[in-house]
Amino acid sequence: MTTETADTTPPELQRVGGWRAVAVKEIADHLLSGRFVVLMGVLGIATAAAVFAASGGIRDVAPNAQGITALFLKLFTVTVDPVPFPLIVFVGFLAPLLGIMFGFDAVSGERSQGTLPRLLSQPIHRDEVILGKFVAGLTVVAIMLTALVLFVSGIGVFRLGVVPSPTEISRLAVWLVFAIIYVGFWQALATLSSVLAKRASTSAMIPIGVWLVLTLFGSFLFGAVAGILSPRDGSQTAEIAYLRTTQTVSQLSPVTLFQQGSSVLLDPEVRTVGLVTVEQVDRAIVSELNLTQSLAVVWPQIAILVALTSVMFALAYVAFMRDEVRA
Amino acid sequence: MSTTIRSKGLTKTYGEHNVVDRLDLEIEAGEVFGLLGPNGAGKTTTILMLLGLVQPTKGTIKVLGLDPRRYPLEVKRHVGYLPDAVGFYDTMTGRQNLRVTARLNGLDDFEGHIDSLLELVGLADAADQAAGEYSRGMKQRLGVADALVKSPSVLILDEPTTAIDPEGVVEMLALIQRLAKEEKVTVLLASHLLHQVQTVCDRVAIFVHGKVVAQGTPHELAAVDKGTKVRVEFRLGGDPTAARANLESLSNVSDVETGRVPGSWVAELEAGSLPATVSGLVAKGADVIGVHRLDEDLETIYRRYFEVQEEVSA
Numbered sequence: 001m002t003t004e005t006a007d008t009t010p011p012e013l014q015r016v017g018g019w020r021a022v023a024v025k026e027i028a029d030h031l032l033s034g035r036f037v038v039l040m041g042v043l044g045i046a047t048a049a050a051v052f053a054a055s056g057g058i059r060d061v062a063p064n065a066q067g068i069t070a071l072f073l074k075l076f077t078v079t080v081d082p083v084p085f086p087l088i089v090f091v092g093f094l095a096p097l098l099g100i101m102f103g104f105d106a107v108s109g110e111r112s113q114g115t116l117p118r119l120l121s122q123p124i125h126r127d128e129v130i131l132g133k134f135v136a137g138l139t140v141v142a143i144m145l146t147a148l149v150l151f152v153s154g155i156g157v158f159r160l161g162v163v164p165s166p167t168e169i170s171r172l173a174v175w176l177v178f179a180i181i182y183v184g185f186w187q188a189l190a191t192l193s194s195v196l197a198k199r200a201s202t203s204a205m206i207p208i209g210v211w212l213v214l215t216l217f218g219s220f221l222f223g224a225v226a227g228i229l230s231p232r233d234g235s236q237t238a239e240i241a242y243l244r245t246t247q248t249v250s251q252l253s254p255v256t257l258f259q260q261g262s263s264v265l266l267d268p269e270v271r272t273v274g275l276v277t278v279e280q281v282d283r284a285i286v287s288e289l290n291l292t293q294s295l296a297v298v299w300p301q302i303a304i305l306v307a308l309t310s311v312m313f314a315l316a317y318v319a320f321m322r323d324e325v326r327a
Numbered sequence: 328m329s330t331t332i333r334s335k336g337l338t339k340t341y342g343e344h345n346v347v348d349r350l351d352l353e354i355e356a357g358e359v360f361g362l363l364g365p366n367g368a369g370k371t372t373t374i375l376m377l378l379g380l381v382q383p384t385k386g387t388i389k390v391l392g393l394d395p396r397r398y399p400l401e402v403k404r405h406v407g408y409l410p411d412a413v414g415f416y417d418t419m420t421g422r423q424n425l426r427v428t429a430r431l432n433g434l435d436d437f438e439g440h441i442d443s444l445l446e447l448v449g450l451a452d453a454a455d456q457a458a459g460e461y462s463r464g465m466k467q468r469l470g471v472a473d474a475l476v477k478s479p480s481v482l483i484l485d486e487p488t489t490a491i492d493p494e495g496v497v498e499m500l501a502l503i504q505r506l507a508k509e510e511k512v513t514v515l516l517a518s519h520l521l522h523q524v525q526t527v528c529d530r531v532a533i534f535v536h537g538k539v540v541a542q543g544t545p546h547e548l549a550a551v552d553k554g555t556k557v558r559v560e561f562r563l564g565g566d567p568t569a570a571r572a573n574l575e576s577l578s579n580v581s582d583v584e585t586g587r588v589p590g591s592w593v594a595e596l597e598a599g600s601l602p603a604t605v606s607g608l609v610a611k612g613a614d615v616i617g618v619h620r621l622d623e624d625l626e627t628i629y630r631r632y633f634e635v636q637e638e639v640s641a
Binding site (some may be wrong): 121 | 375378380381399400401403404407408410412413414415416417418427428430431432434470473477
């Protein structure tokens with residue numbers, strides 16, 4: 001008979017699969033899922049269109065252009081008809097969708113299939129479930145984005161005949177990590193929503209709503225908030241204060257952070273993301289920043305984005321830990 | 328024998344409602360223990376507390392000598408659980424689903440084990456079919472295999488026979504008994520289906536509104552609380568109104584109610600008066616087709632407790 005007062009010594013527990021086992025299963029699921037094929041197809045086609053247009057445009061002007069370095073990176077940042085926006089804007093627009101797609105049914109899917117009690121009754125910690133799922137989603141996103149960048153680079157080399165320089169490659173690598181963190185924010189948001197919402201469809205609507213609002217109505221929203229914080233009275237100082245506030249407020253949005261960060265990381269000629277007056281650029285010499293300098297310019301953007309992603313994941317984590325097994 | 332599952336004063340409160348109310352359980356090793364109660368009696372909550380998935384409000388639990396709150400992983404390593412309305416990953420096959428469970432348990436070299444489990448629950452032929460195509464009953468059987476993947480020493484089954492056809496129920500119950508006898512697995516079986524619990528369980532606790540109202544072997548429970556009255560079901564031929572009037576006119580008979588089928592009546596009799604009652608009925612010219620004592624099985628007790636509870640809640 002066991003005694004009532006003390007636990008018997010627990011048997012030596014071998015360190016079991018834990019979050020890795022969850023992650024492996026999830027990655028296999030994602031890679032075989034229809035949504036992966038669809039997303040990859042949409043991204044692939046759109047990217048191909050954008051990069052062919054861009055490379056064509058660059059080819060037309062390249063013979064006359066003197067002293068343009070980082071020509072290769074222009075593939076990602078140049079706007080050429082008929083594609084209305086450069087590739088990075090396009091990625092910035094669609095990347096959240098990747099995160100949402102791989103996060104929205106993380107927990108709600110388990111719940112609706114009735115697999116959550118079974119999963120949680122296995123000898124793994126609860127946090128390993130959410131961590132494994134998050135890591136799995138991000139891994140798949142990383143695979144997709146890396147493939148995308150390599151794809152663009154391949155077309156670029158082929159169409160432009162320009163080989164990327166080591167600096168350009170490191171800029172691309174840094175940008176890739178930045179983009180994955182950005183997708184991580186949306187995936188964490190979608191995961192949080194999947195813990196809170198009882199049904200997968202509801203859980204998809206919340207992050208998609210946030211995404212649309214921030215992307216489509218972002219500037220209006222930030223302007224409105226800035227107008228309250230720093231009212232405009234027609235004077236020049238008030239106007240500048242208002243613009244500064246707008247800038248600050250907009251930097252709370254991951255969408256803005258990603259756009260600003262991308263433009264600096266992928267274009268050595270961009271020297272600031274802040275407000276610049278005509279006087280400040282008057283007779284400035286066009287010159288390029290090296291990667292370290294570019295990083296220094298967007299360090300705040302990177303730091304805030306990492307912070308936002310971490311906070312969002314922490315919220316999802318806490319929500320899941322407090323979630324009742326019985327739905 | 329040692330105690331495998333023990334709870335003392337176990338209580339879970341949601342808001343002001345005690346879902347589980349001061350529950351004391353003692354389940355011995357190798358025993359098949361039935362937790363019998365209607366839906367919403369707190370059976371699932373109790374099970375989740377045993378697994379450390381729900382925090383008790385009050386009271387203590389020991390599973391295999393361990394507190395699930397302090398050692399949830401160790402407890403879950405040795406306790407196989409078949410949840411109520413078990414679900415599987417629909418796009419994966421039955422076999423793949425079991426593999427996931429095996430990996431989560433840190434097992435390696437598990438293919439042979441999984442094969443034998445699929446054989447055991449009769450799913451060897453359907454093993455490579457997507458689990459989404461399984462019928463409810465097949466999922467239930469896969470659930471049993473899934474709970475056995477970790478070779479548990481305790482098996483907790485929550486409503487294992489719902490949605491299974493009658494033949495499947497017999498097989499499932501035989502399987503449960505076999506596991507208990509041959510593999511020395513301790514089984515906790517939660518169900519609202521009296522007859523099944525009665526056939527396989529060594530001991531039964533009747534659980535209503537979070538409280539155990541009776542506990543013991545099915546035989547003991549049947550013997551308890553007989554008092555001076557026995558419940559008897561009469562099947563009488565001829566005109567129903569006349570048959571009922573005949574029955575009610577006898578001095579030993581009280582509380583006549585309509586039975587489960589037309590032409591049957593359930594009545595309370597003074598203990599020991601059954602032969603006199605039957606001869607009285609015959610003397611009155613009643614067509615006695617059948618007589619059945621109801622307090623031989625658990626149903627009477629079960630129903631009596633439920634009736635009491637309904638009166639309380641009404």
